[in-house]
Amino acid sequence: MAQLTEEQKAQRAAARRRSSALAAEEDALRHERKRQEWDANGTRLTRDEIEAGVPCHGCGQPIIDGLGDWPPLMKLTEQETREYDAAQADFAARHKDCRGYRWSMSGSRALHCGYCCPPPPLSERQLERLGTLLRASRPDPAELRTWRLTLTCDHVIDVQQHKSHGQWTTNVRHCPTCDQTRRVVTAEAQP
Ligand SMILES: [Zn+2]
Ligand SMILES: [Zn+2]
Ligand SMILES: [Zn+2]
Incomplete structure (x- = not known):
């Protein structure tokens, strides 16, 4: 079997990342459709x-x-x-x-x-607790790092995350252009 060039290897790795991202996106969409169905039918x-x-x-x-x-x-x-x-x-x-x-x-x-x-739905007490947690966890802008995410739809968005994370931490993200949940294919920290 012929040796793969570095470029071919990189292409294959990118294709693998993309197809696993698409499979996971399918699952996220399936959940999202279900939630829309609940709202439309008054299932909740x-x-x-x-x-x-x-x-x-x-x-x-x-x-x-x-x-x-x-x-x-x-x-x-x-x-x-x-x-x-x-x-x-x-x-x-x-x-x-x-x-x-x-x-x-x-x-x-x-x-x-x-x-x-x-x-x-959350109870009053849970909502109150959540509010307190959110207020306590609101980060200082100086503590945030910007990440550039490429999504499965090929749209690129810049988002922020706390600096203590060495890597981007979530797999799916709402794409504002498509107005749909998309899977993150690549994430690059911005200087
Ligand atoms: Zn079930
Ligand atoms: Zn049930
Ligand atoms: Zn998109």
């Missing part, structure tokens, strides 16, 4: 509806089931272990192709799917 439940016991509009399971959190896995009784395994297997069977994380409300055991089931 309000906090009040959830607390009133309305089942999940994504999968039909209860959200608050009153069963209480699972005890730590090491401490499950034999009976609980069987129930736990059955619940996990049942979830896996119902969400075979979702490739989503799973979530449940604290104090409940019903498992919901990060792809099918709209997550519950």
